[in-house]
Amino acid sequence: MRSSVSRLAVRPVLLGIFSTLILSACASVVPDMTPFAEQTARMRSGVTNGYTETQTLLLHTDLASESVAGLDRAWRQTRTTLNALVGYSQALADLARTGAQGGEAAARMTDALTSVTSTLDVPGIPANIASAIGALNDYIARVRTRAKLEDILTSAQPAVDTIASIVAQNLAALEGVNELAAGAVRIAFEQESETVTDYYEGLQEEDRRILKVLTIFLERAAARDSNDGAAAEARLDELLGADPVLEERVIRLQIADPDTWGDHLEPLLEERQGFLRDRSVGLQAEARRYQPAYDAYQARRAEIEGLRVNGGEILRKSAGAVRAWARAHRKLLTSLEQEWSFVHLVEFTTAVQEVYDAYKGE
Amino acid sequence: MPESRFSALITVEDWAGELGTILGEVDEAVQSGEIRERLGAQELLSDYIKASPSAAEALDKIAARASLDLLQAQVDDVIAAIAARNSELKAATTLIRQSAAEAKSSKKALQFEKVLDTLKTARAGIEAFKKLGDAAADEDAELTERLTAIAKAIADFEKLVAKLSGESGSRTRGTRSRPKKAKPKKAKPKKTKPKSG
Numbered sequence: 001m002r003s004s005v006s007r008l009a010v011r012p013v014l015l016g017i018f019s020t021l022i023l024s025a026c027a028s029v030v031p032d033m034t035p036f037a038e039q040t041a042r043m044r045s046g047v048t049n050g051y052t053e054t055q056t057l058l059l060h061t062d063l064a065s066e067s068v069a070g071l072d073r074a075w076r077q078t079r080t081t082l083n084a085l086v087g088y089s090q091a092l093a094d095l096a097r098t099g100a101q102g103g104e105a106a107a108r109m110t111d112a113l114t115s116v117t118s119t120l121d122v123p124g125i126p127a128n129i130a131s132a133i134g135a136l137n138d139y140i141a142r143v144r145t146r147a148k149l150e151d152i153l154t155s156a157q158p159a160v161d162t163i164a165s166i167v168a169q170n171l172a173a174l175e176g177v178n179e180l181a182a183g184a185v186r187i188a189f190e191q192e193s194e195t196v197t198d199y200y201e202g203l204q205e206e207d208r209r210i211l212k213v214l215t216i217f218l219e220r221a222a223a224r225d226s227n228d229g230a231a232a233e234a235r236l237d238e239l240l241g242a243d244p245v246l247e248e249r250v251i252r253l254q255i256a257d258p259d260t261w262g263d264h265l266e267p268l269l270e271e272r273q274g275f276l277r278d279r280s281v282g283l284q285a286e287a288r289r290y291q292p293a294y295d296a297y298q299a300r301r302a303e304i305e306g307l308r309v310n311g312g313e314i315l316r317k318s319a320g321a322v323r324a325w326a327r328a329h330r331k332l333l334t335s336l337e338q339e340w341s342f343v344h345l346v347e348f349t350t351a352v353q354e355v356y357d358a359y360k361g362e
Numbered sequence: 363m364p365e366s367r368f369s370a371l372i373t374v375e376d377w378a379g380e381l382g383t384i385l386g387e388v389d390e391a392v393q394s395g396e397i398r399e400r401l402g403a404q405e406l407l408s409d410y411i412k413a414s415p416s417a418a419e420a421l422d423k424i425a426a427r428a429s430l431d432l433l434q435a436q437v438d439d440v441i442a443a444i445a446a447r448n449s450e451l452k453a454a455t456t457l458i459r460q461s462a463a464e465a466k467s468s469k470k471a472l473q474f475e476k477v478l479d480t481l482k483t484a485r486a487g488i489e490a491f492k493k494l495g496d497a498a499a500d501e502d503a504e505l506t507e508r509l510t511a512i513a514k515a516i517a518d519f520e521k522l523v524a525k526l527s528g529e530s531g532s533r534t535r536g537t538r539s540r541p542k543k544a545k546p547k548k549a550k551p552k553k554t555k556p557k558s559g
Binding site: 058061062063064067068070071074075077078080081084085087088090091092094095098099141144145148149151152153155156158159160162163166167169170173174176177179180181183184186187188190191194198 | 397400401404405407408411412416422423425426429430432433434436437438439440441443444445447448450451452453454455457458459460461462463464465466468469472473
């Protein structure tokens with residue numbers, strides 16, 4: 001006795017149809033959506049990081065904690081939406097993968113049927129029939145998957161566009177918060193560190209001024225050594241202009257002794273040069289003492305600036321990624337609506353690549 | 363050093379007057395709702411704090427507080443804006459979830475899960491049937507039973523394939539809601555008439 005399944009074995013016409021279907025399977029390509037799903041997850045991470053950076057800055061300000069909590073409550077829906085997008089893209093990728101493996105599903109089915117018949121000590125499904133079923137199912141699965149994907153993407157596209165627009169707006173809004181929060185943190189920190197920074201910067205500034213005067217002293221000495229009287233005179237004028245204290249003392253000397261003041265000039269200059277040299281050494285020692293505190297201030301300031309720049313950058317990149325993601329979704333839909341071709345495959349892949357590119361260098 | 367708007371300020375009173383002017387600009391920036399204006403006002407406050415003498419420390423604190431007010435205004439506006447968009451976002455998210463559910467359901471259909479499950483059940487049933495047949499004394503009767511079982515198993519398989527083709531081939535739109543579970547009916551308390559008399 002022959003089962004209805006085994007009777008198929010003697011129908012070459014059906015096998016011919018299967019072969020035709022296999023040959024035409026190139027018109028039923030199911031796109032690989034795994035990269036799309038991967039980039040959706042990456043987009044979620046990017047958006048989440050952008051929000052976290054802003055939140056971190058806010059927590060460093062003296063802003064009321066209920067405001068930070070209020071922002072978190074408002075943001076919750078965005079977070080939920082991004083999770084849903086990841087779930088959606090994974091479901092699409094799973095469906096596409098399963099559709100592309102229709103032959104395997106058929107193989108499992110024929111195996112199961114064989115196991116039923118073997119239980120009853122009768123032959124299972126003949127190998128050629130099993131293979132034919134596999135080929136047929138492979139084709140059917142691909143065609144149905146494409147149709148189903150098209151259906152799902154068509155229904156989802158308006159929601160995708162809405163989500164992309166809203167999430168991008170939310171990210172742009174956060175960018176402003178990020179900038180102002182960084183500014184508030186910087187201002188508060190600068191105020192807090194003002195005593196140390198003003199003192200340190202004051203030491204440095206005075207030392208720079210003294211070193212400039214000492215340099216003119218050396219240049220004047222060199223001019224005198226080379227008997228260049230005019231140059232030495234010019235350096236003296238420069239010296240008096242650069243050191244008001246010295247200028248005042250020279251004027252007093254001239255007033256006190258108008259005839260022989262020149263005899264007392266060199267000792268006065270030597271004394272002043274020695275004083276300034278000692279002062280410079282003292283200033284530098286004091287500056288070194290405050291150097292660690294000043295370095296810590298600079299490092300913290302750079303850190304705040306880094307938070308501002310990174311936060312802004314990741315928020316901008318994420319807004320771009322969200323828009324690129326919606327474009328990739330539309331490209332995929334367009335590809336499915338038309339007959340799949342290499343050009344469409346490239347367009348879809350390029351659109352997915354844009355989501356990836358948005359975070360390039362992260 | 364280039365001339366700044368603070369170059370002419372000398373006394374603490376001068377600095378206080380200047381801060382009053384800046385706070386007016388901060389207020390305008392808060393009212394404008396424009397991020398650029400708010401950032402500009404904050405930068406002005408920052409410059410003021412840097413340029414002011416240490417004698418004006420109390421004024422610096424007021425300036426720093428004003429910077430926080432700018433941030434507060436921005437956060438309040440952003441919370442309101444995001445919250446206003448949330449209902450639309452929620453509705454779109456529901457659609458996305460429905461689409462994901464449909465994709466999952468289609469995937470299951472493609473995997474012939476239902477067929478596989480049914481075949482497993484059929485196999486168990488046939489095994490039980492066979493054992494019964496083995497125990498029977500009459501061999502002809504046993505053979506008949508086996509053949510009946512085979513025929514049934516294959517008929518079931520065909521039905522399932524046909525059913526599956528119908529399920530995964532359907533492309534109806536707008537029917538994505540999950541079938542509602544039947545709510546268990548509450549047993550109504552029996553009304554008992556008070557016995558008269």
